[in-house]
Amino acid sequence: MAPPVFWLLVFFIVPLLIVVSYSFSIAKTDGGISLVFTLKNYGQALEGMYLSVLFKSFGYAIVTTLLTFLLAYPMAYYMAFTTQRQKMIIMFLIILPFWTNFLIRMFSIMILLGENGLINKAFMFLGLTDSPLRMINNTFGMYVGFIYWNLPFMVLPIFSSLDRIDVSLLEASLDLGASQRQTFMKVTLPYSIPGLVAGIVFVFIPTLGNFVIPEFLGGTQNTMIGNLITAQYLQAQNWPFGSAISTVLIVIVMIFIVLYIRFYDPTKSKNTLNF
Amino acid sequence: MLELKNLSKFYGNVKAVNQVNLTISKGEFFCLLGPSGCGKTTILRMVAGFEKVTEGNIYLEGKDITNDAPNNRDVNTVFQNYALFPNLSVWENIAYGLKIRKITKDECNRRVEDVVRLTGLSGFEKRMPSKLSGGQQQRVALARALVNRPSILLLDEPLSALDKKIAEQTRNELSELQRKVGITFIFVTHNQTEALALADRIAVMKDGIIEHCDQPKEIYEKPRTHFVADFIGSMNFFECTIKASEDKATLLEIPEIGDVILTGQNKQEAGKTVQFCVRPERMKISMLQPAEYENCIKGVIRQKTYLGEITKFVVELAGNRQISIMAQNYLLKLSNEFYDIGEEVNIIWSKTSGEIIHV
Structure with missing residues (x-):
């Protein structure tokens, strides 16, 4: 067996199989698991309350992906067409947050956006508002957290696509009578789609399953599917039910990935966009 | 007619093009010849509109186009690396400019067909650029520019990427093509043989200055400066x-x-x-x-x-x-x-x- 296959087996397939097998089992009262075959967990997972959380999670993930894209594209565009030196500086700034732990970064956002945070203090100092704005423990705070966390994963793949565009293609388009806007729509945008699609996958899927950001910044009314799973595993000690919700999520994500590969084979796109 | 008046381009202290005056008449096959870094490509890019002019003016048919955007100039370019759109077929590449100009479908088809025949690309219309040889890609680039019927066609070292035999063959075709369409060609090259064979007139450039501008025979037989005498032959x-x-x-x-x-x-x-x-x-x-x-x-x-x-x-x-x-x-x-x-x-x-x- 080739080593890569072995790694895949140990780190991905076996854990996955354990989760799937738990999802068909029953939780014992002491928190243990009895391995019998039952569909009870799935029946429960597809009940109205859990399904609505699942749908809401999709909504949050879609909106997050969209907002992240809107912020990331201009950044990536600027980066791709600026000087080599500026590219390096911006790249460094984008990678910089990775040097700090994720949780610490989320705490910083909490502090920054909090009622006594820098932003609220600045707003009040400038007289823009009398009382502090509520910017965390609500949907707004959650989106700020998500976008902040996801931005590099959207910027970098789009940048790498844009950076590979041969400038003479843009010149050719202008030369043939297309305006700057037409050139963007007909050349720049289509050639950045591989990066864009990669960015969407990198942002959408982790957001869908994330539970830390809604917990930290989303307040009590913003629960995502990840929070439900965590609660089943940690608080309710009902691993089989947590596994069933996880499996539903995994299956949905798998469907997305299969569609992505079907319509956008990453190995094929390398050939057609190799210039 | 294209007129360059005191045309200059400076990059910081470097004078890439220095006070160039030049008049190119309609239907002329004009060649800018010189070693790399002499400013010949910079002139071409200023005429196309890709490079901002530092000083001086460019007039096309008497109209000042110095600060016009590239898409508003009646000029088309054949790029050195051809710059074909890799996701478009030969036909779509050629029709690109016509579609932008919203020319009727019939007219567009007719003009693309004409130019496809003219450049000997019949049968290749549906191919993607990556499936073409260098010589064929070069023809597509040529067809894509010619189909717009510009006043001036700019060619940036179009033969330099081809191997010797194909380049020679393409050279002959290019000369014939120019006579057929009657469009002014401005051709940039560092290859003196190409320049001598193709051009009605040659401007030999060095350090951003035109050293000698005349017919090929005059340039070869009666070089005006040491550089021209030494560079040609x-x-x-x-x-x-x-x-x-x-x-x-x-x-x-x-x-x-x-x-x-x-x-x-x-x-x-x-x-x-x-x-x-x-x-x-x-x-x-x-x-x-x-x-x-x-x-x-x-x-x-x-x-x-x-x-x-x-x-x-x-x-x-x-x-x-x-x-x-x-x-x-x-x-x-x-x-x-x-x-x-x-x-x-x-x-x-x-x-x-x-x-x-x-x-």
């Missing part, structure tokens, strides 16, 4: 003084070598130091005495290189100067056996050959 140079001169005949003194006569020139100023230059193929090696209409100097053969169609000799003259001479291999035996390294020979050329360059 090969040239033997002699430092000399004008001993005596009258209309149509000049006597030149080459120190340590002797006197030579040049006929057919205007009267020169006596006593002046000049450069006298003669092309290697205008000289011959001989053991015979010169005729009355010929100049003759002595030299020793130092090198002999067989180059197939010609044999190249390097001959040493008095004062350690070396010149080169090209002999047609009309009688191979002659250059092979008669003239050997170390031999002293007569170097003979017609008194009508050669040129005086003022320094």
Whole structure:
């Protein structure tokens, strides 16, 4: 067996199989698991309350992906067409947050956006508002957290696509009578789609399953599917039910990935966009 | 008609193009020739609108287009790397400009078909650029530009990426094509053979300045500067003084070598130091005495290189100067056996050959 296959087996397939097998089992009262075959967990997972959380999670993930894209594209565009030196500086700034732990970064956002945070203090100092704005423990705070966390994963793949565009293609388009806007729509945008699609996958899927950001910044009314799973595993000690919700999520994500590969084979796109 | 008036482009302290004045008439095949970094591509890019002009103006048909956006200029470019859109087929690439201009579908199809036939691309319309050879890609680039019927077609080293045979073939087709469509072509190249073969007029450039602009034959036969004489073909140079001169005949003194006569020139100023230059193929090696209409100097053969169609000799003259001479291999035996390294020979050329360059 080739080593890569072995790694895949140990780190991905076996854990996955354990989760799937738990999802068909029953939780014992002491928190243990009895391995019998039952569909009870799935029946429960597809009940109205859990399904609505699942749908809401999709909504949050879609909106997050969209907002992240809107912020990331201009950044990536600027980066791709600026000087080599500026590219390096911006790249460094984008990678910089990775040097700090994720949780610490989320705490910083909490502090920054909090009622006594820098932003609220600045707003009040400038007289823009009398009382502090509520910017965390609500949907707004959650989106700020998500976008902040996801931005590099959207910027970098789009940048790498844009950076590979041969400038003479843009010149050719202008030369043939297309305006700057037409050139963007007909050349720049289509050639950045591989990066864009990669960015969407990198942002959408982790957001869908994330539970830390809604917990930290989303307040009590913003629960995502990840929070439900965590609660089943940690608080309710009902691993089989947590596994069933996880499996539903995994299956949905798998469907997305299969569609992505079907319509956008990453190995094929390398050939057609190799210039 | 295209007019460049005092056109300049500076990058910081570097004067890439320095006060260039040029008028290119309608239907002309014009060539900008020079070594890399001489500013020829910069001029082309300024005419296309990709490069901002530092100083001066560009007029197209009398209209100032200096600050027009590239998409508003009646000019099209064939790029050095062709810059074909990789996700569009040959047909779509060619139709790109027409579709942007919202030309009716029938008209568009007709014009694309015409230009496809003209450039010999029939049967390749549905292919993707990556499935074409270099020569075919070059034709697509040409077709994509020509289909817009611009006043001027700009060609940026279009043959440099092709191998020699294909480049030669494409060169002939290009010349024919230009005659057929009658559009002004401005062609940038560092290859003097291409320039000589294609152009109606050539501008030889160096360090952002046009050194000499004239018909190919004039450039080759009567180079105005040392650089032009040296850059186009090969040239033997002699430092000399004008001993005596009258209309149509000049006597030149080459120190340590002797006197030579040049006929057919205007009267020169006596006593002046000049450069006298003669092309290697205008000289011959001989053991015979010169005729009355010929100049003759002595030299020793130092090198002999067989180059197939010609044999190249390097001959040493008095004062350690070396010149080169090209002999047609009309009688191979002659250059092979008669003239050997170390031999002293007569170097003979017609008194009508050669040129005086003022320094």
